[in-house]
Amino acid sequence: MQAFDLYAILPELVLLVVACLLLVASVYVPERQPATPGVEQDIFHTPRGVGFVYFFTIILLVYLILAFVARMDDVSVVAMNGLFQSDPLSNLLKACSCGAVLISLIYSKQYLMDRAIFRPDFIVLALLALLGQFVLISGANLLTLYLGLELMALPTYALVAMRHNNEKSVEAAIKYFILGALASGFLLYGMSMLYGVTGSLDLIEIFRTVADPRVNHLVMAFGLVFIVSGLAFKLGVVPFHMWVPDVYQGAPTAVTLMIAAAPKLAAFALLFRLLVNTLLPLMGDWQPMLLILAVLSLVIGNITAIAQTNIKRMLAYSAIAQMGFVLLGMLSVFDDHAYSASTFYVITYVLTTLGSFGLLMMLSRKGHDCETIDDLKGLNKRHPWFAFIGLVMMFSLAGIPPTVGFAAKLGILEALVDGEHTFLAVVAVIASLIGAFYYLRVVKVMYFDEPKAEHAAEISGSGFARGLLSLNAILVLALGIFPAGLMAVCLDAMRRTLLGS
Amino acid sequence: MILSFSIWIPILFGLIILFYGSEKPTAGVRWLALVGSVLGFIATLPLVIEFDIANPGMQFVEKMSWIPRYDINYHLGVDGISVWFIVLTAFINVLVVVAAWEVIDKKVSQYMASFLILSGLMIGVFAALDALLFYVFFEATLIPMYIIIGVWGGHNRIYAAFKFFLYTLLGSLLTLIAMLYLYNVTNTFDILAWHNARLDIVEQVLLFFAFFMAFAVKVPMWPLHTWLPDVHVEAPTGGSIVLAAIMLKLGAYGFLRFSLPIAPDASQFLGPFIIFLSLVAVIYVGAVALVQKDMKKLVAYSSVAHMGFVTLGFFLFSPLGIEGGIVQMISHGFVAGAMFLSIGVLYDRMHTRQIADYGGVVHRMPAFTAFAVLMAMANCGLPATSGFVGEFMVILAAVDYDFVIGILAATALILSAAYSLWMVKRVFFGAITNAHVEELKDLNAREYFMMAVLSICVIGMGVYPKPVTDIIHPAVINLLQHVAVSKL
Numbered sequence: 003m004q005a006f007d008l009y010a011i012l013p014e015l016v017l018l019v020v021a022c023l024l025l026v027a028s029v030y031v032p033e034r035q036p037a038t039p040g041v042e043q044d045i046f047h048t049p050r051g052v053g054f055v056y057f058f059t060i061i062l063l064v065y066l067i068l069a070f071v072a073r074m075d076d077v078s079v080v081a082m083n084g085l086f087q088s089d090p091l092s093n094l095l096k097a098c099s100c101g102a103v104l105i106s107l108i109y110s111k112q113y114l115m116d117r118a119i120f121r122p123d124f125i126v127l128a129l130l131a132l133l134g135q136f137v138l139i140s141g142a143n144l145l146t147l148y149l150g151l152e153l154m155a156l157p158t159y160a161l162v163a164m165r166h167n168n169e170k171s172v173e174a175a176i177k178y179f180i181l182g183a184l185a186s187g188f189l190l191y192g193m194s195m196l197y198g199v200t201g202s203l204d205l206i207e208i209f210r211t212v213a214d215p216r217v218n219h220l221v222m223a224f225g226l227v228f229i230v231s232g233l234a235f236k237l238g239v240v241p242f243h244m245w246v247p248d249v250y251q252g253a254p255t256a257v258t259l260m261i262a263a264a265p266k267l268a269a270f271a272l273l274f275r276l277l278v279n280t281l282l283p284l285m286g287d288w289q290p291m292l293l294i295l296a297v298l299s300l301v302i303g304n305i306t307a308i309a310q311t312n313i314k315r316m317l318a319y320s321a322i323a324q325m326g327f328v329l330l331g332m333l334s335v336f337d338d339h340a341y342s343a344s345t346f347y348v349i350t351y352v353l354t355t356l357g358s359f360g361l362l363m364m365l366s367r368k369g370h371d372c373e374t375i376d377d378l379k380g381l382n383k384r385h386p387w388f389a390f391i392g393l394v395m396m397f398s399l400a401g402i403p404p405t406v407g408f409a410a411k412l413g414i415l416e417a418l419v420d421g422e423h424t425f426l427a428v429v430a431v432i433a434s435l436i437g438a439f440y441y442l443r444v445v446k447v448m449y450f451d452e453p454k455a456e457h458a459a460e461i462s463g464s465g466f467a468r469g470l471l472s473l474n475a476i477l478v479l480a481l482g483i484f485p486a487g488l489m490a491v492c493l494d495a496m497r498r499t500l501l502g503s
Numbered sequence: 504m505i506l507s508f509s510i511w512i513p514i515l516f517g518l519i520i521l522f523y524g525s526e527k528p529t530a531g532v533r534w535l536a537l538v539g540s541v542l543g544f545i546a547t548l549p550l551v552i553e554f555d556i557a558n559p560g561m562q563f564v565e566k567m568s569w570i571p572r573y574d575i576n577y578h579l580g581v582d583g584i585s586v587w588f589i590v591l592t593a594f595i596n597v598l599v600v601v602a603a604w605e606v607i608d609k610k611v612s613q614y615m616a617s618f619l620i621l622s623g624l625m626i627g628v629f630a631a632l633d634a635l636l637f638y639v640f641f642e643a644t645l646i647p648m649y650i651i652i653g654v655w656g657g658h659n660r661i662y663a664a665f666k667f668f669l670y671t672l673l674g675s676l677l678t679l680i681a682m683l684y685l686y687n688v689t690n691t692f693d694i695l696a697w698h699n700a701r702l703d704i705v706e707q708v709l710l711f712f713a714f715f716m717a718f719a720v721k722v723p724m725w726p727l728h729t730w731l732p733d734v735h736v737e738a739p740t741g742g743s744i745v746l747a748a749i750m751l752k753l754g755a756y757g758f759l760r761f762s763l764p765i766a767p768d769a770s771q772f773l774g775p776f777i778i779f780l781s782l783v784a785v786i787y788v789g790a791v792a793l794v795q796k797d798m799k800k801l802v803a804y805s806s807v808a809h810m811g812f813v814t815l816g817f818f819l820f821s822p823l824g825i826e827g828g829i830v831q832m833i834s835h836g837f838v839a840g841a842m843f844l845s846i847g848v849l850y851d852r853m854h855t856r857q858i859a860d861y862g863g864v865v866h867r868m869p870a871f872t873a874f875a876v877l878m879a880m881a882n883c884g885l886p887a888t889s890g891f892v893g894e895f896m897v898i899l900a901a902v903d904y905d906f907v908i909g910i911l912a913a914t915a916l917i918l919s920a921a922y923s924l925w926m927v928k929r930v931f932f933g934a935i936t937n938a939h940v941e942e943l944k945d946l947n948a949r950e951y952f953m954m955a956v957l958s959i960c961v962i963g964m965g966v967y968p969k970p971v972t973d974i975i976h977p978a979v980i981n982l983l984q985h986v987a988v989s990k991l
Contacts, residue, residue: 382654386613393646397646402642402643402645402646402672403638403639403642403643404639404643408639408642409570412573412635412679412683415679415680415683416573416683416686416687419680419683419684419686419687420683420687424680424684427680427683428677428680431676431677431679431680432673432676434676435669435672435673435676438668438669438672439665439669442649442665442668442669445649446653446661446664446665449650449653449654450653450654450660450661450664484569485570486568486569486570486571486572489570489572490571490572493572
């Protein structure tokens with residue numbers, strides 16, 4: 003191994019080592035119930051031991067974010083004998099997923115403490131899932147991609163089952179595990195076909211071979227079907243979406259956030275690496291598949307969401323529809339603008355998701371989860387500022403200006419019209435109109451309905467977490483009004499990555 | 504910077520009030536809102552005072568890069584068409600704040616903030632020269648209006664709020680696609696550059712319909728008007744005033760800024776179709792207004808009919824017709840605003856809007872009746888009121904275009920006279936019908952002030968419309984040059 007290789011994987015190494023050390027250290031943490039429930043807690047004031055793990059995790063994540071931001075200007079490099087690649091896009095996505103995990107942890111602290119699952123293993127599992135995302139984002143070989151995917155998935159199965167005495171959680175965990183394993187199987191099967199045809203696991207090598215007319219196209223197309231199905235499972239798009247609502251609903255909200263936010267970035271990276279970076283010559287085969295998946299997700303996701311009364315389920319169907327939008331961005335013919343529009347979409351979607359689930363957690367308290375739409379009734383009367391945060395998140399998900407959701411949808415629609423898919427743009431627009439209905443209903447419940455007496459709950463969460471949630475909402479609004487900066491970052495990263503590959 | 508000030512002063516005050524906010528009604532919030540709206544109004548005055556009549560192009564232009572990735576700019580400017588609407592918006596905003604003074608007692612800060620922010624956004628729509636900036640402002644107005652209807656509205660307010668939001672969103676989303684299409688053809692979002700874009704007839708017709716969806720819903724044109732009566736009935740007085748006086752104009756303004764100059768051939772080609780729809784609005788909806796039992800619904804239908812006049816004027820493609828349409832829009836802003844205000848005055852006292860619950864109001868509220876009758880007269884286009892000027896210009900242009908259309912348009916005068924005067928007769932005149940009317944008190948100083956100001960505007964514009972038309976004229980001629988030149 004060269005020194006250069008070490009530099010490339012340094013953040014991953016640090017994360018791995020620290021996660022392992024924290025795992026060992028956590029063995030010595032005594033099982034303890036949290037301090038008096040309902041009492042305001044500041045961020046680092048937690049039961050001893052867990053607080054230690056938590057504290058180091060926060061520092062680690064901040065370090066990682068800074069490390070990736072500092073690397074943003076680096077050129078693309080392939081390290082570890084072609085197993086691992088570090089390029090501007092991967093640095094951007096990794097910085098964002100670190101940020102997402104960091105924010106998730108801060109939002110969920112009080113929630114987890116109230117439910118007595120704020121334990122070191124929770125934090126360590128989250129870190130290991132993050133490591134999986136890193137490997138996935140940087141995979142330059144089918145094997146690394148697969149390893150990363152499994153490393154990301156396994157800790158999340160355990161996280162979903164964290165409330166092991168809760169029937170719904172366990173059911174969700176089993177469902178998630180079985181379907182996830184099935185999806186992995188699909189993906190692996192597709193990859194093995196690809197290997198069989200091209201004789202290589204290396205993405206660059208495959209890229210070179212795939213274009214070769216002597217390669218058996220039929221087998222490759224067959225493998226591609228499995229790969230796309232596996233990807234669709236991981237992204238949670240129709241018709242491979244069945245696990246999404248159940249897992250979102252069944253998992254504790256803190257875990258839902260862990261599944262809903264950062265992994266989307268990794269799944270997008272996987273999509274980009276496999277389809278665009280590697281199988282671009284097969285574009286004529288995978289684009290129609292993506293098109294069908296995208297349209298189905300948009301239509302079915304949005305229509306089904308209307309019928310939901312549980313807000314976590316509703317957000318799950320909304321996620322399905324939003325992923326449909328991301329797929330639409332991949333339909334253009336090798337266009338850095340379109341791909342960067344998808345990147346922008348995913349990043350801002352994750353930001354909005356953090357805010358929406360963060361709000362749900364802060365509205366939950368011990369013994370009561372804020373789960374149904376009715377739980378939000380009259381929020382404006384009780385906490386106008388938090389109602390406003392909810393309003394910003396909902397309008398952003400619906401894509402109404404001046405929130406960032408609009409800027410994101412604008413980019414995708416522009417890419418579609420530019421790629422002469424105007425008809426698809428119209429379909430997407432009509433689907434979002436249907437979607438607007440259920441987002442609006444949440445705003446309606448918060449603003450127009452009378453609060454129920456039993457919901458006169460205080461906002462839980464430390465002052466720091468609340469401040470961060472406010473900042474999150476302001477960012478969603480500010481990025482909507484001034485999207486140019488982030489757009490430029492995404493475009494730059496995408497452009498240099500494409501050039502480098 | 505005048506345009507930026509006009510947009511951002513009310514929005515800034517709105518935000519301050521929102522954060523200052525308190526649940527209890529406090530005088531501070533009201534005064535702050537008043538100061539904000541008055542400052543916002545004052546900020547727009549230089550637009551009229553310093554307006555260069557000789558210059559038919561855009562004035563007070565501001566341009567800054569906003570999203571360079573798509574060449575989207577913060578690009579503002581006004582011509583003779585838009586300048587009046589900006590002043591009107593700021594002016595109506597002051598009245599709305601005053602109208603809410605004692606009437607609104609729950610969530611005062613949110614109410615005032617919504618209206619101030621809404622006013623800034625609407626000014627932004629009229630001032631935007633970048634299509635995407637236009638779109639952002641156009642869409643963003645939905646959020647405060649949705650909240651205004653839903654929080655302070657009547658019993659069925661939630662249904663109305665949803666209907667309003669989804670109807671308008673459907674229209675504007677298709678417009679967004681049209682804008683993206685034009686961006687791909689021209690590589691810019693500059694509206695003025697689009698006026699010169701070359702497009703074949705199929706493209707033009709498709710674009711025309713995409714724009715038509717947004718603007719026709721907003722105007723609203725028959726048969727897309729069904730949301731308006733529902734929304735008016737449920738909206739609080741201020742919401743109705745802003746909706747009728749300004750928001751409907753956003754749609755009509757869109758026709759002038761987008762549909763006509765960007766797709767001139769399609770406009771000419773589809774002109775008869777739009778004229779047909781407009782005439783249906785004028786005659787059929789006018790007849791529908793006649794049978795309404797609820798005063799607000801009656802005025803709402805009358806608004807649809809009057810806006811039908813506006814679109815009729817636009818699609819006659821003559822300077823007289825378009826100017827008449829614009830004058831009609833401004834006049835309708837005053838008149839419909841005043842009528843909704845009058846209904847609000849009655850509603851605050853009696854808590855009913857049913858015509859049948861009134862009768863003989865004149866005996867208890869003589870001053871109010873005088874104003875209300877004046878507004879009813881203006882609504883049916885009596886000479887020397889602002890209502891006459893616009894309608895007369897449009898009818899004249901229509902007769903010029905086609906005699907039959909002229910005659911059909913003129914029936915509007917009869918219909919509007921019928922429903923306005925019949926309502927006046929049933930509500931204000933005759934003997935006092937019940938004990939509640941017996942107890943009515945005449946206008947207080949605040950209400951008197953508002954009615955008086957609006958009356959001055961209505962009569963002033965009716966007697967001497969020249970200052971208004973002088974500013975409009977060069978811009979309309981300029982616009983018609985684009986419409987006259989075929990792009991094929």
